[in-house]
Amino acid sequence: MMRTMKYVAAVALAVALLSGPAGAQTIKIGVNEPLTGAFAASGTYVVNGARIAADEINAKGGVLGKKIELVIEDNKSNPTEAAAVAEKLINSDKTPVMMGAWGSSLTLAVMPKLMEYETPMVVETSSSGKITTSGNPYIFRISPPSAVEAVAFKNIVDKLDLKKVDFLVINNDWGRGTAEDFSKMFKEKGIAVGLVETMDQGAQDMSAQLAKIKGTDAETVIVTTAVDQLTLIFKQAAALGMKKRIITTGGSQNPDQIVAQAGAAANGTMHLTTFLPWFPEKTPNPEATNYFISEWKKRGFDFAGCTESFRGYDGIRTAAAAIEKAGKAEPAAIKAAMWDIKVKGLNGDIVFRKSGPEGKESGQSQPNVYLIEINDGKIGMKSL
Amino acid sequence: MRSGVAILTVAAFASVPLWLRDPYLLNALITTGIFIIAAMSLNLLLGFTGQLSLGHVAFFGIGAYTSALTSLGFDVPLPGGLHVVHDPWPPIAGFALAVVIAGLCGYFVGRLSFRVRGAYFVIVTISFAEVVRLVALNWVELTQGPLALNNIPSIALPLPGFGELVLRTKLQNYYLVLAVAVTAYALISRLVNSHFGRAMRGLMENEALAISVGIDVTRTLTLAAVISAAIAGAAGSLYAHYIRIIDPEVFAFINTVTMVIMVISGGKGSLAGPVVGGLIFGLMPVFLRPIMTPEAQWIAYGGVLIVILFVLPRGIVPSLMQRFAKGRKEVRAVGPVAFSKSSAEEHA
Amino acid sequence: MMTAPTIALKVEQVAIRFGGLVALSNLNFTVREGEIVSLIGPNGAGKTTAFNVITGFLGPTHGTVSYRGTTLNGLKPHEIADLGLIRTFQRTSVFPNDTVYDNLMIGLHRQGRTGLIEAILGLPRARSSERKAHQRAGELLEWIGLNRRAFDPAGSLSYGEQRLVGVALALAAEPSMLLLDEPVSGMNASETQDFVELVRKIRSHGVTILLVEHDMPMVMSVSDRIVVLNYGRIIAEGPPEVIRNDPAVIEAYLGQGAMHA
């Protein structure tokens, strides 16, 4: 045992020494994502997107004449580890800016470290309102919190003539937050809100919740969860003969995976999403979208991953733009520069607006939100 | 001689921040230390009463939530428009309450679950932890459920006359964790080397015989459960104030597994076991990180665990103790009193 | 205190049934202070069951057991032990993984008892009682003559030695009455002889003794009185010489060949 430990330690040291000098010629960007544990699939998608961005930037000569180097670490879908990873990236790898950490509780765990070491982080996925409202000026978020999504949806609801809606949401910050913010918005619109049912992360059988919802007088169900549970819900709703309009939110639906896995059960479902890989021409930045998608396919990843991975792509481009703007790879300068950048993201311009308590605001960008509809296995823009 | 070893060990740990400059490793040591404290408390049950609790993280988490809520404050609506409002208290009070509340839970759980033993006890403790997790997840008004409790303040030590010292830096937290760990260790070692500890061992080895010499089963086991839970609660409080955010995942089964691994690999029933096992399995991920893909790290983690159990089935410390003890046989023949010291070492 | 003719243990109309099976029926007998009484009978006669009832490991279906005027019904075994009524066990008589010395320390539980805080903080009272316990353990070792095995795991001792440790454990609990369950089984002749001496020695310290045993010569030589059980009922009672010639007893033992005498 002890011998193995010695060996491991030695190798660790060697690796550290080797990677040490290399840092001088490159600019490092830390990536803090879940590659194992409950969120492994999504974290991996995001990292793959990030790699595409890094390679693209380096192909064009990097930033400030140096190549950028992604230091990718696994936070094991665990807040303790997310904080530990932040420590490593900042102290051992000396990354002046980071991207992370997918889940909200993971990001929240990293935030005290950002304060401690005054290092900025681009938040690519987390949706909890707390992240941008708890007064952490090192946070720059490109993903829409559910409140932003609700506001975007507000302009569409009239055209869908909703009377009464039920909710079926994953029992975490994302699901609960969505139910809260959307209910508020619906009430303002004079739309009745019925049941709010939850399902645990990783639960496989939602028949009980669906049977309950089937019995209500609401004509629409808002569903918020990751793609795997969405697929199951569509199948199980169909099995229960539930004939209600289903609208999903959150932007990580991977409609293609739904079509592939839920088949006919997915027909007639609508999805609020933040990226349109199916209609590059309709996106705010078509040629970037086309490049991203072609790269994605070239690397043999399944197309379904696009709706998750594009955030990694945008996140890294945002960080790189900030470094470029700052003119030097130093945390303070990069943080300052974040406020002045304007990146043509795959789902709209990335421009940070102040959010949170006076004097220590976090940055929040306002991405576009689209409503798409699945009909006989085809994905189409909802004509409004 | 034993106290000499103890002092040297503590001194060694205390000196770490002086030569270890990397905050990342220091951070790893702090979190590892917190889990070692929890593992020590588990060892009191598993190693000295033979009761394997796989729900031990429940007390850890209850301590974390108690401490966090005490120092953050809360406002819980009750039926009938009533509200339970609690204004923030200093974190140190949270720490104290965490110990007390966790201990109380230990009392009730002990009272109920010691009616069953063996595999049944294992399952009932797992179930208890899961129920607590689901309550933390769904009682949103109190715990904010999955929305997590964030901005938990760091622990502050009141210094009479000088106001208070807020433990923000890693250095401070390292010594805080070390202090709590040493206290817990001393407490447990005193306990197991007292007649309480002998009663526990007696029950573990031959319950009927133990009873026949006047040992009260329920009282002894419940006492162990209370102290064990209280220490776990203290660890949880340290966790909450160091990581500064907690969500119901703090009750995750993997956290219990981590503690059990630390105890059994290090050697259950040996005071030093959880410390040794804890250092190995707490720091292993740090060493594995740079040399393996994430999945491989987990596979190695599981593999190392299995190997230890095959090579040193009784755990690292007892197995080494045994070898070392052989060379001590002669010394022992001196007599009872002389032996009583070395007997204490056996369990130290 | 020296032996007085007062009654120590009183068993009245005790009966035990497991489902339909009758293990004991209408058991009546008494043991006087300072007496050595043996409970004998063929296998399955209910001797050990009687022990379990007296020491609270089994609740009687009906009837009462009382010790020095206190009724034992409903008391927990450890509460009965606190009354000074201590037993040994037929099979597992030791804590196998602990050393002989630690076995005795565990046995001294009733003496060592101090407050939790005292014990943890190592306050004077706790320390002195610890010191006393260590001393007593040493003495007991002397007494049963197992010094040289003091530091070996009790489980590694010979069967006979384990019996001795069992008795020492019981003595550690400071009994006023001792119940020995087949103490000499597994001992050779000379060990048995020493053990008889030991039993007498214990009695001479004023400890009342109730004994269950198969080894007739031993029983005959050590007992003041003998109670003979068969099929859960008493078939004879009296001093050894009477029992030795009691036809009912011989009848009960015929074919079993257990009557070596």
Add this chain to the structure above:
Amino acid sequence: MSEFLQHLVNMLVLGGTYALLGIGLTLIFGIMNVVNFTHGVLYTFGAYIMFIVVNQFGLNFFLALPVAVIAGWLLGAAVELILLRPLRGSDIDTTMLVMIGAWIAMQSGTLWIWGGVAKSVATPFPDEPLVLGPVSVAWLRLFVLAAAALLIVATYLLVNRTKLGSAMRATFQDQDTASLMGVNVDLIYTSTFAIGSSLAAAAGALLGPVYVIFPQMGDLAAVKAFAIVILGGLGNITGAVIGGFMLALAEELGAGYVSSGYRDAMGFLIIIAVLIFKPTGLFARSERVG
């Protein structure tokens, strides 16, 4: 009312699969007294076998089932021979921890090989459900229920009607006596573990297509299996079946009429209640293995 009927139908469908999950574990737990943390991984394994055979080799759905069962049997036997047999006689903590190690390693292996993205298996059953008045149920679920029933009956007969079965029961009662009676305990242990594992794999193979397949899918399944075993009593097949349906009922009604947030709490609350008020499980025999 119609909602209640729907809950009952769901309970039947779910209960069958729970029962299947339970019996495999109850055999291992009861006979070997091993807290088998690899049960969930075997369940996952069975599901992935199904995925490979159907989606990648394009074999027939019904042919794939036995393949998964056999694969589970082999993996189970391997685990027993490599990890458990050398530890025969060591205490329950040690074997349990070895099983935990195997669980961590094997689950991460699954993630390594197939990645975290969920897979789903194409089935030959129609998407349209079978509708009976107010209630409806998917054909696939009905098939799963039938297959589960078949496997349960087969296991019951194996244990109660065959020579191997009686040897298993003897070992369950008292392994020393059993070995004196000339039972090859080693063989019994290996086959018990293999059979239990193949049942777990079968459950995964049946439920994989119903749900989606991902590396952690086994964890929740394993927890429920433990609940069922405790409800039914260690080593008690009939008990496990009834326990499976009880758990399903509690969950359905709990989610339907209490709160879906506490759906999974139901199982655990039942366990605690049962263990406190009837520590040997509801349908346990007089012997305690724990």
